[in-house]
Amino acid sequence: MRKGSCARVGQIFRPEITSYARIAxxxxxxxxxxxxxLSFASVRSPYRTGVGHTxxxxxxxxxxxxxxxxxxxxxxxxxxxxxxxxxxxPPTETCMSCHSQVWTNAAMLAPVRESWRxxxxxxxxxxxxxxxxxxxxxxxxxxxxxxxxxxxxxxxPCP
Ligand code: HEC
Ligand code: HEC
Numbered sequence: 001m002r003k004g005s006c007a008r009v010g011q012i013f014r015p016e017i018t019s020y021a022r023i024a025x026x027x028x029x030x031x032x033x034x035x036x037x038l039s040f041a042s043v044r045s046p047y048r049t050g051v052g053h054t055x056x057x058x059x060x061x062x063x064x065x066x067x068x069x070x071x072x073x074x075x076x077x078x079x080x081x082x083x084x085x086x087x088x089x090p091p092t093e094t095c096m097s098c099h100s101q102v103w104t105n106a107a108m109l110a111p112v113r114e115s116w117r118x119x120x121x122x123x124x125x126x127x128x129x130x131x132x133x134x135x136x137x138x139x140x141x142x143x144x145x146x147x148x149x150x151x152x153x154x155x156x157p158c159p
Pocket of ligand 2: 057061063066067072073075076077078089090124125126127128
């Protein structure tokens with residue numbers, strides 16, 4: 001066959017087909033890859049992790065008011081923050097140390113007074129849940145957990 005005679009052999013595919021052929025494998029793999037890509041994207045999405053979600057609480061407690069406004073130390077209420085993976089939520093007694101003196105008649109605080117009177121703890125809804133891997137601690141010989149923030153660090157001080 002002479003050089004250039006190919007041109008006379010009828011062309012089966014139009015030239016544009018070449019570019020389709022290049023992306024064809026991607027198109028065929030998409031149904032396999034997409035579900036993984038989407039689940040990776042959604043598992044950590046703000047929607048899935050509840051960013052901005054504000055669950056109802058028994059009392060409209062304000063950190064801004066108590067911490068920034070009144071200057072109460074976090075550890076006054078979250079007593080186990082330096083010892084355990086869970087910082088703890090304050091018992092009614094902690095609120096009553098002030099609220100038996102201030103704002104004693106506020107309707108907002110009725111559940112706190114009720115809890116104090118009946119001895120039934122306030123049921124705060126927790127808003128975060130760390131994976132166990134990040135909250136597991138290396139215990140100290142005393143049997144207590146290491147001091148925060150590096151409870152998984154062997155060099156962190158023991159209480
Ligand atoms: C160190 C003292 C102190 C402690 C402890 C304390 N409070 Fe308060 N709280 C105050 C003061 C002071 C006010 C403001 C009163 C005012 O505005 O006149 C206040 C106001 C409030 C209010 C009204 C809304 C607001 O923030 O203005 C709520 C609700 C409240 N506290 C809930 C609680 C709860 C629940 C606890 C326990 C987890 C608690 N407080 C512990 C001092 C305290
Ligand atoms: C007067 C008591 C008080 C003080 C002081 C306080 N907190 Fe709280 N904290 C609470 C209460 C009550 C809750 C549960 C209700 C809520 O989520 O608002 C809570 C909840 C939290 C939560 C959510 C915990 C969970 O597991 O859902 C975080 C995080 C937190 N506090 C951090 C802090 C930090 C950081 C500080 C210091 C800057 C601080 N708190 C100071 C009373 C307090």
